[in-house]
Amino acid sequence: MERFEKVKALGRGAQGSVILVRRKSDGSRFVIKRIFMDEIQAPEEQVNVMNEIKVLSSLAHPNIIGYYGSFVQDGVLNVVMEYADSGCLHQMIQKCRQPLSEAQLVSLFAQLLLAVRHIHKKKILHRDLKTRNVFLTRAGCLKIGDFGLSKVLGSAASFAQSAVGTPYYLSPELCEGRPYNSKSDVWALGCIVYEMATFKHAFDATNLPALVVNIVQGEYAPVPAAYSGELRAAIQACLVKDPDQRPGVDQLLALPLLQAEAARLEGEARGAIEEHINRPFFFSGQVETALTQAVGGGAHGGGVGGSGRVSTGALLSEMEEEEEFHRLISRFRGALDIRDRTQNGVPFFKSFTGADFAEFLVRELSIPSREEAAAIAGRWLDAGVFYHVGRHGRFRADGGLYRFKEDEVGSILNMKSLWQGPVRSPEEILGGFYRALGGVYARFVAQGSEGATSVDYEGLAVSAEFQALQASSSELQKLDLTALSFSEKVAFFLNIFNALVLVAFVVVGPPTTHHQRLHFFNHTCFMIGNHLWSLDEVRDGVLRGNQKPHMSYQRVFRRNDPRLESAVVVWDPRIHFALVRGSRSCPPYRLYTGDNVDLELNNATAEFCSQHIRVSSTGLPDPAKPFAGLKRQIVLPALFEWYTEDFGSTGDQCVKWAAQFLPKARQREVMEAIESDNYDIRYTPFDWTLNKRVGLSGAGGQPGSPAARPPPPDRPASLRPSRK
Numbered sequence: 001m002e003r004f005e006k007v008k009a010l011g012r013g014a015q016g017s018v019i020l021v022r023r024k025s026d027g028s029r030f031v032i033k034r035i036f037m038d039e040i041q042a043p044e045e046q047v048n049v050m051n052e053i054k055v056l057s058s059l060a061h062p063n064i065i066g067y068y069g070s071f072v073q074d075g076v077l078n079v080v081m082e083y084a085d086s087g088c089l090h091q092m093i094q095k096c097r098q099p100l101s102e103a104q105l106v107s108l109f110a111q112l113l114l115a116v117r118h119i120h121k122k123k124i125l126h127r128d129l130k131t132r133n134v135f136l137t138r139a140g141c142l143k144i145g146d147f148g149l150s151k152v153l154g155s156a157a158s159f160a161q162s163a164v165g166t167p168y169y170l171s172p173e174l175c176e177g178r179p180y181n182s183k184s185d186v187w188a189l190g191c192i193v194y195e196m197a198t199f200k201h202a203f204d205a206t207n208l209p210a211l212v213v214n215i216v217q218g219e220y221a222p223v224p225a226a227y228s229g230e231l232r233a234a235i236q237a238c239l240v241k242d243p244d245q246r247p248g249v250d251q252l253l254a255l256p257l258l259q260a261e262a263a264r265l266e267g268e269a270r271g272a273i274e275e276h277i278n279r280p281f282f283f284s285g286q287v288e289t290a291l292t293q294a295v296g297g298g299a300h301g302g303g304v305g306g307s308g309r310v311s312t313g314a315l316l317s318e319m320e321e322e323e324e325f326h327r328l329i330s331r332f333r334g335a336l337d338i339r340d341r342t343q344n345g346v347p348f349f350k351s352f353t354g355a356d357f358a359e360f361l362v363r364e365l366s367i368p369s370r371e372e373a374a375a376i377a378g379r380w381l382d383a384g385v386f387y388h389v390g391r392h393g394r395f396r397a398d399g400g401l402y403r404f405k406e407d408e409v410g411s412i413l414n415m416k417s418l419w420q421g422p423v424r425s426p427e428e429i430l431g432g433f434y435r436a437l438g439g440v441y442a443r444f445v446a447q448g449s450e451g452a453t454s455v456d457y458e459g460l461a462v463s464a465e466f467q468a469l470q471a472s473s474s475e476l477q478k479l480d481l482t483a484l485s486f487s488e489k490v491a492f493f494l495n496i497f498n499a500l501v502l503v504a505f506v507v508v509g510p511p512t513t514h515h516q517r518l519h520f521f522n523h524t525c526f527m528i529g530n531h532l533w534s535l536d537e538v539r540d541g542v543l544r545g546n547q548k549p550h551m552s553y554q555r556v557f558r559r560n561d562p563r564l565e566s567a568v569v570v571w572d573p574r575i576h577f578a579l580v581r582g583s584r585s586c587p588p589y590r591l592y593t594g595d596n597v598d599l600e601l602n603n604a605t606a607e608f609c610s611q612h613i614r615v616s617s618t619g620l621p622d623p624a625k626p627f628a629g630l631k632r633q634i635v636l637p638a639l640f641e642w643y644t645e646d647f648g649s650t651g652d653q654c655v656k657w658a659a660q661f662l663p664k665a666r667q668r669e670v671m672e673a674i675e676s677d678n679y680d681i682r683y684t685p686f687d688w689t690l691n692k693r694v695g696l697s698g699a700g701g702q703p704g705s706p707a708a709r710p711p712p713p714d715r716p717a718s719l720r721p722s723r724k
Contacts, residue, residue: 002285004032004080020083021287030068032287033079037072053079058122062269063115065135065145069282080282084135084143089192092136093199094650097677100196102227109193109234110253110261111142116189117249119144120182129188130169131195167211168201172241175212183243186252190238197223197231202239206605206660207572209486209598216241230257316376325553329385333404336360343401348389350407358397370397383551384518391516410523410534413503414473421475426483429475430492436472437499438591439465445589446693453580453588454693461506473503476528482565488594490543490572495592497538498580500526505582510690517688521549531563543575550642573646573657574601576639577608585638585687602661609661612637612684615669632679634670638686651681 004021010031011018017034056067056079066082086092089108100108112134119126126133126144133146171187173180194202202220205211220239223232234255240246253262337356340349354377361373378395380386381402389401424432444460447453460466476496484492504510504524511520525534534556540549541556541563548555557564578601580586587608592600617630640647640654647654652674659670673679 002282004030004285004287006287006289019287019289024288029083029085031065031081031083033081034287035077035079037075037077053077059119059124061115061118062141063111063143064118065143071283071285073286078285078287080285081145082143084137084145086136086138088132089134089136089142089196090131090649093131093195096199099199099224099226102231105193105196105227106231106257106261107140107265108142108196109189109231110258110265112144112189112192113249113253113258114262114265115142115144116185117253120185120249125182126185126188128169129185129192131192134192167208168203170212170215171243172216173243175215181243182248183246186238186246186249187243190235193235194220194223194239197227197235206657207574207598207601228257230255234258316379329404329406332357332360333406335364338404338407341401343389343399348401348403351389351401351403354395354397354400354402357402373397382514383553384522384549385553387515387519391513391519393513393515405519405522408519408523410525410532411504411508412525412527412532413500413507414470414476414526416470417474419474419477423478424475426480429472429479430484430488432475433469433472433499434495434591434593436465436469437495440469440502441589441591447588453586454691455502455505455582455589457506457692460502466506469499469503473499473526476526477530479529481529485594487597490575491592491594491597491600493538493542494575494578494597496526496528496533497535497543498578498589500524500535500538501580501582505690510582533563537563539575539579543572543579544643544646547646572601573643574605576643576646577601577605580691582691583686583688584691585684586691606661608637609658610663610666613658613662613666613670615666615673630678632669632673632676634673634679634681636681636683638683641683642686655681 003024005024007020007022007029009017009019019032019034021030021032022028023030053067053070057069059067065084068080068082070077070079072078116126116129128146129144133144135143135145137143169188169191171180171184174184191202194200198221200221203211203214203218205214223235225232234252234257237247237252252258336352338350338352340347341351342348354374357377358370358373361367361376362370367373367376374395374397377397381388381395384405386402386404387408388395389403392400395402440460440463443465444456444463445453446456481489481492501524504520508520508524511517521535521539523534525532525537527533536549537556540547546555546557546564577587578590578592580589587604590600590604614635616633616635634655636651636654636658640651640658644651644654647657655670655674659667659674662670
């Protein structure tokens with residue numbers, strides 16, 4: 001049996017992870033894709049996965065990531081793949097400061113075409129070609145990877161990974177739902193080569209619907225004239241919108257510019273092809289990680305508490321990979337003494353003691369001491385994995401009581417009574433709810449200077465408007481979400497989040513500490529269409545495409561969650577500027593409508609970014625760049641730090657995304673700073689102060705008038721630096 005030792009994690013997702021490993025017998029490095037088979041519940045799907053793995057073994061080509069076999073260990077399918085040691089094409093493009101030469105671009109283009117031709121000859125469509133799925137070696141060889149498995153895992157598995165990224169590479173026929181063939185892969189190739197030539201996406205937008213329209217109807221900026229007419233024509237041919245007029249891979253390889261380079265590459269690759277054909281396969285194996293060593297008590301080289309070869313940090317990193325963590329929590333809940341208890345005469349259901357939890361970590365995971373175990377438990381407490389029943393902040397390994405969030409019953413704020421009225425149409429239910437919510441906004445919400453919003457919670461609590469909002473929210477129990485259109489669902493979930501925060505602040509009270517906020521957003525919910533929807537589930541499960549909440553280790557929806565059938569998964573970073581958490585750093589309240597939600601989100605985003613994004617000079621030139629002028633500082637709101645990957649993979653991309661919503665003068669300042677490459681990004685801390693104002697109706701004022709309060713400071717009290 002082959003033994004592989006984990007070197008580091010390369011990526012992770014809802015159904016598995018990708019890790020770099022070292023073969024212990026000779027030190028060779030491989031990539032192993034770990035797929036959690038218990039997430040693929042249907043037996044026929046599991047059979048399909050194994051059959052597709054066999055198909056992958058036939059793809060022996062120097063420009064395709066090599067497949068070296070697979071094996072199942074502890075319910076995890078481990079697929080052993082070739083390791084490309086220079087990362088992916090996306091990373092290369094991000095690092096480039098100078099345009100690629102024509103010779104470089106033609107070579108990479110030809111290698112892409114040769115790889116795709118080999119795939120198509122095997123009657124396989126890649127369907128997910130993009131710069132993140134194209135890898136490079138230090139020897140300058142390009143290799144396509146990440147195909148086949150997404151098709152086998154089905155739409156749910158592949159969608160969980162791709163819907164939240166930007167589908168820049170979708171062909172027009174895919175966008176329109178028309179039948180597609182190998183020409184869709186050619187379109188994606190054109191997008192990739194265009195991106196290498198320009199360092200920009202061929203088609204871009206701020207949200208998914210706009211991007212689809214741009215792909216189907218829009219035009220792309222010309223490829224720089226520095227490249228030859230032949231190369232520009234080849235890229236243009238790939239991006240023809242009509243697939244019948246788009247050339248195939250063989251036609252592209254027949255172009256004189258690419259034909260000569262392809263012939264040269266094929267001549268150099270004959271030996272490599274022979275090597276790939278004769279490569280060995282692994283039909284069994286064992287992956288040794290910090291977690292397997294700790295749980296095994298040192299059976300494979302010493303646990304954490306034994307020789308010390310595995311650090312507590314490495315163990316934590318392994319445990320906190322998403323699916324491993326879910327399994328670990330299930331194991332905790334099965335092994336700990338979780339039961340109903342009484343403390344100081346107060347009953348607490350499904351709770352466990354801090355002492356039991358610390359002892360479990362020491363005993364079962366070989367944590368060296370109770371002190372380290374308490375520190376790990378505190379880390380998970382801060383991430384909202386479990387909480388103190390009294391909402392206290394610090395974990396203590398004593399008799400204090402804690403509860404896993406899975407064991408909590410949420411505060412269901414529209415279930416004071418079951419809806420007994422007639423079942424109306426979705427249009428009628430939404431109409432009543434929106435009228436009630438609009439009435440609350442009109443009378444009790446005021447927008448002050450610089451977009452700051454204040455709410456008269458005391459006046460709202462005793463008002464007829466609040467009673468009407470509660471009554472209309474009860475009717476949501478009967479709402480059929482499947483009957484709503486895409487834009488209607490987006491608007492609905494935006495309004496639901498904001499309404500639920502308002503209702504909860506009045507009925508339950510606002511949270512005031514970090515741990516109270518974790519519990520509040522996890523467990524405050526409405527019953528909508530026979531399903532519970534918490535604030536986290538609305539924001540992160542629906543409006544962020546089932547991404548992990550800020551500071552969390554797990555996604556809010558598992559793969560088979562029935563709510564995903566009636567929900568809508570949105571890729572649209574603009575939603576962050578529509579959601580109101582009830583604090584001073586939040587955008588103002590707005591009522592969003594299905595007919596105009598795109599325009600309304602644009603307006604909300606432009607207003608927020610204009611008010612909160614600033615550019616200033618540090619007053620001193622950067623010593624490392626003495627001729628670049630004064631160094632600039634771009635100040636972004638905390639939301640960009642919390643959700644960086646929603647806007648782009650780097651701080652630079654966040655700034656570029658936000659710049660399009662700024663006034664023209666400030667947009668020029670931002671772009672000049674970016675082009676100078678002489679700037680820092682800093683983030684303003686989030687101000688959790690309650691957006692409350694004193695009601696004026698009892699003092700002769702009019703409800704809804706802004707209360708007097710000090711104006712917000714011109715500059716934040718403190719700034720946190722961040723790497724670009």
